[in-house]
Amino acid sequence: MPRPAYATASDDGLLLLRMLYMAFVVFILLRVGLNSLILNQFMDYTTLEGSTIQKIHPAFYGISLVAMTMLVSHRIELDAEDLAVLRAIATFLCGIVLLIVMLVAGGRNTSVGYILDSYIVACIATFVMTTLPRGWRPLIGELLLSFLMLSAMVGTVEFALQTRLLPYPGGEEVFRPTGLTDHPLQLGQWCAVGIGLVSATRWRMPFKIAAVAILLIGVLASGARLATLLSSLSCLVFLATARMEAPTRLDALQRKIMLALAGVLAMMGLVAAMLAAGALTRLGGGLVDQSSLARVNIYGVFDYLTWNEFLFGGDITYIQRIARDVFGLPYIESSLVVFTVQFGLVGALLFAAVLANLFRALLKGAPWSVIAATVIFFTLSLSNNALSTKSSDVLTMTLLIMGCKAAAPRGRVPRF
Numbered sequence: 001m002p003r004p005a006y007a008t009a010s011d012d013g014l015l016l017l018r019m020l021y022m023a024f025v026v027f028i029l030l031r032v033g034l035n036s037l038i039l040n041q042f043m044d045y046t047t048l049e050g051s052t053i054q055k056i057h058p059a060f061y062g063i064s065l066v067a068m069t070m071l072v073s074h075r076i077e078l079d080a081e082d083l084a085v086l087r088a089i090a091t092f093l094c095g096i097v098l099l100i101v102m103l104v105a106g107g108r109n110t111s112v113g114y115i116l117d118s119y120i121v122a123c124i125a126t127f128v129m130t131t132l133p134r135g136w137r138p139l140i141g142e143l144l145l146s147f148l149m150l151s152a153m154v155g156t157v158e159f160a161l162q163t164r165l166l167p168y169p170g171g172e173e174v175f176r177p178t179g180l181t182d183h184p185l186q187l188g189q190w191c192a193v194g195i196g197l198v199s200a201t202r203w204r205m206p207f208k209i210a211a212v213a214i215l216l217i218g219v220l221a222s223g224a225r226l227a228t229l230l231s232s233l234s235c236l237v238f239l240a241t242a243r244m245e246a247p248t249r250l251d252a253l254q255r256k257i258m259l260a261l262a263g264v265l266a267m268m269g270l271v272a273a274m275l276a277a278g279a280l281t282r283l284g285g286g287l288v289d290q291s292s293l294a295r296v297n298i299y300g301v302f303d304y305l306t307w308n309e310f311l312f313g314g315d316i317t318y319i320q321r322i323a324r325d326v327f328g329l330p331y332i333e334s335s336l337v338v339f340t341v342q343f344g345l346v347g348a349l350l351f352a353a354v355l356a357n358l359f360r361a362l363l364k365g366a367p368w369s370v371i372a373a374t375v376i377f378f379t380l381s382l383s384n385n386a387l388s389t390k391s392s393d394v395l396t397m398t399l400l401i402m403g404c405k406a407a408a409p410r411g412r413v414p415r416f
Helices: 011-033 058-073 080-105 113-131 134-161 184-198 205-222 225-241 249-277 290-304 307-312 316-325 335-363 368-381 393-407
Strands: 006-008 075-077
Touching: 011 058, 011 113, 011 134, 011 393, 058 113, 080 113, 080 335, 113 335, 113 393, 134 184, 134 205, 134 393, 184 205, 184 225, 184 368, 184 393, 205 225, 205 249, 225 249, 225 368, 290 316, 290 335, 307 335, 316 335, 335 368, 335 393, 368 393
Parallel strands: none
Antiparallel strands: 006 075
């Protein structure tokens, strides 16, 4: 008899388990909703000033408290799938410890606070998810997708009004909305990723189609060119993996064909309307401009590293000055460059290996749409510095994977 994959409790402890679940949901939404633009208005979250405690997102402490309480208050039983996830988390944490030891041993005590606030918190949250009853997990994924839809709607309104809701310090020649995210690219990224994940939810088909439309409008309004292109792939993923309720497989296929034709017509009208509104100005100018070239030119900083620094890590602060003074770039807009400079090529490959192993375990048994959305997520994230800054991106993706995977019928794959 298979063992349950969640924390078991007596009737007296069930109330505590539900309270921990609700607290976990609140802290997750706070971590995703309170981005750095908001926190910097009240504390020195990403600035150079402030105490160490201010450099950690407040929700980190709440998520950690829930995890510790769950650990000491309930008997946790895991099935083979969740046990593999926990083993991957342990491997990832061991890899992080090894990287930090390498930094300290090499006398390069560089700032890696984003590791704690972006990756470690994702591991803690993933552990909490494995302790929850499988039937409780899809709600968390659906709430996160709902937040992405809300962000897309806010971004669309921002584009229409040419005014941002949240403070945004970056100056741009062309207005681009941010929605409820840190950056226009992040808005476009999550809209494109969300489209592919909608088919894995428990929502009814009319609501799924509405969700795809909202997210598609959001990605077009964001002005994120690569995300806009990949959103078309996400739409195909949605169409191929969404389960249609029909008497027979042939009827389901016919309905999908009709949905595809209607989608093409709607897409043509939507693109025409957004083009007339000026939302596709950057895409019409091509994929290569000053912004995209900055993410290519930044690789020139490797010329300022010795072979020893390239292989085993260098001074990231020095490279940031090089990027600013020599290349005229205020930030290093490439996570690959940041990882290679901080950890060295050897450490960067180790980090990539343990991170890939973690997501391999998370995606085992996941629907095709979730796997495709994860590939799109990393494609977009690696095109900028999203994975090497303080953000909720990794946390959000891990919980979306677990939530959508739990919503899928057990032992079945997507079908027409």
